[in-house]
Amino acid sequence: MAIFIDRETRLVVQGITGRDGAFHARQMMEYGTQVVAGVTPGKGGQTFDGPGDAAAPIFDTVERAVRETGANTAVIYVPPAFAADAIMEAAASGVALVVAITEGVPVLDMTRVLAFVRDHGVRLLGPNCPGLISPGKSKVGILPGQITQEGKIGVVSRSGTLTYEMVYQLTNADIGQSTCVGIGGDPVNGTNFIDCLEAFEADPETEGVVMIGEIGGTDEQEAAAYVKQHMSKPVVGFIAGQTAPPGRRMGHAGAIISGSAGTAEEKIQAFEDNGIGVARKPSDIVALMQAAL
């Protein structure tokens, strides 16, 4: 078991003929992900050549790709101007999970997209996220597969490369992962910490969770409260941005709604108050997890 993706994942890649889409479609095929289709409007009928004998048919629309290949998951590498439409197209096509890698999607677009996606009962991960990987089973997105190892720890993070760093530390210490999820750092996104914690709690294979947050917003504080109330499995964490200059990343009124400034100190405190061990530096996560198990 794992969460959100596994060996049954059948993937359609939107933007498969672009630079990033093609590069990462090949990487995913190499990893063993079942890439069953690609979509690029105007290139329907062509074939995408993967590594070795691997190949995937290209379709003009996601709807057609899903109908003809039975894809159940979509990943999006299209440019920001077209990303919102691509997400909604995927959500309307019948897939269960849409993973949006694209960085720079206008936030107002995302408010509409999120309403649309929820109306269709589809899970969206991202945008502006690295995707996810269930080591040894499937990877969807851009996470480097070679740094992961099959195992029993779930990883959920708002960051991209910081996630890699933490996973790399775990793997080097022989602590394998069930699934690593990058939820992305955009203010309006599809899947949050609590969605992932809930799934990890329900996954029989996962025995503990690493949660990686950063400054801004209150998602980490809410997730911490959720851990205390609903999680039987140990959770340890890390918060980036302790030295970040105040006021440079967050809009000034953003904090008003929640009544919180979203500082690293506040989040670390929330973690500790709710029984989540906090690593002072990334490499400390290993000892913390070992102690928690």
Add this chain to the structure above:
Amino acid sequence: MNIHEYQARDILREHGVPVPPGGVATTPEEAEKLAREFGGQVVVKAQVHAGGRGKAGGVKLAADAAEAKAHAGRILGMEIKGLTVHQLLVAPAEDIASEAYVGIVLDRNSKRAVFMVSREGGVDIEEVAATNPDAIRKLAVDPRYGLLPFEAYTLATALYDDTAQQRAAAKIMRQLYAAFMAAGASLAEINPLVTTPAGEVKALDAKFNIDDNELFRRPAIEAMRDTSAEPEVETAARDAGLTFIKLDGDIGNIVNGAGLAMATMDLIKYYGGEPANFLDIGGSSNPEKVVNALRIITSDPNVKVICFNIFGGITRCDDVANGIVEATRRIDIDVPLIIRLTGTNEEEALRILDEAGLSATTSMDEVVQQAVERARGNGKGSN
């Protein structure tokens, strides 16, 4: 992106919001001329991307054109929170009966644009939120329908008791929402929204923050960018596709990804050093970005050592390595480069660096510890 008050007022005016007249002056003489045209009392307001302009002495009331000129002379060139004042808004002074607050902000929690309105206007809304949160009425707008007329009217009744003023305010809310959407804003505030003794409702001061992700499709808004209002080096970084914030320390760092960049700064501090900057080269890096990043960081005389922390994903380590080698050929770098590269195309990257006589590690702890030691010990030295 931030825009100035006068630009925000222009956007509101385009959407029909009643905004009193005003003009922009860049010299005391222009301020004097504007004040004479308006006649009577005027306010002279510094146009900088900083709050607390009034407290800093950047907002003054002038009885006549001569006084407006004198105020302008003092305010122009003044520094407010590290930003130099280059422009002034000159506007007729208004008679004010009441001051309210109306704002829209993109809210992470509800994932929607949220209206906030309060009868307590003209003051910092954060302060109201902290001291008297019940004085703020909130409404999350469903993006599928936009702000509905009854919602606008409901918000307006939270501000005014007079029917005519409620109707006027409801109309302004809908116009403000249209302006917020059209500008691609992440924040739009009218503070204060005033009533005059005659009963009119007007927007006196406005503030807009624009979502940077919107700029590619809003050239008219992008054209409002005032690069003189931000540190020069940050402009250069943005033009190069980098996210850069200058800090006060002596350890330069170049990282891919904001989370890892923050964690790198934190680790520098953890080991007793001080970061000189935040710099995220972003994804899909090309070698040119790395050259530009090094150019920007080496322009800071405080920097004693530069630490690279690259974890390849969509960023390819070989691209970064090529950039580093290219930079050492093209710019004069007289501080040590301490490099960490891991992930996509790592082997190729290490080979490229090795051929150029540079070395790299694959551990984040190691690279930061080395950088802190070099900054502490040697000061400037050769690589």
